[in-house]
Amino acid sequence: MRELFSEQTIETRVKQLAAEINADFAGKAPILIGVLNGSFIFMADLVREISIECEVDFIKISSYEGTSSQGTVHLLKDISADITGRDIIIVEDIVDSGLTMNFLMSRLEGAGPTTISVATLLFKKEVARLTFELDYVGFTISKDYVVGYGLDFDQKMRNLKGIYRLDGQKKSEEKG
């Protein structure tokens, strides 16, 4: 296990992302929608650096990549907020294949928000296949599996304060 980003590096970057959001959404009241479970720590840190009026909600999905490039996504918990006519910001821990984010984007678009933006702490740019641009990216990383700061390996290691690369590990089953 090798450290990729220290607690301090993450803290600095999260503050920068929040500053961008504060500037971009000045005078508005966006709803931040966290994608459970992985985003809970990023969301908690990000939202406390946001100084504009905002709301918080969560959605939970599970994705299975399997062997096909398509994969399947299941909704486990929907948002509670009415997002019609609102500015929303999806808050994700990591965009890997892009399957989850593509699903979320089309699902949330269907509810008629005014704008949808995406904030992800980590982005596996080489592997992601997205049909849109990401608005706020903490760090672009390689395709290696990472843990810590909310990200798990078999539901464990979410509590690590930094982000670590797991050497020689691959996981293609259930995510989230």
Ligand code: IMP
């Ligand atoms: P995607 O649908 O392939 O983009 O994967 C998104 C979800 O998979 C994320 O929300 C994470 O929960 C999980 N995931 C993807 N890559 C990693 C990783 O390297 N470490 C931990 N979780 C990951």
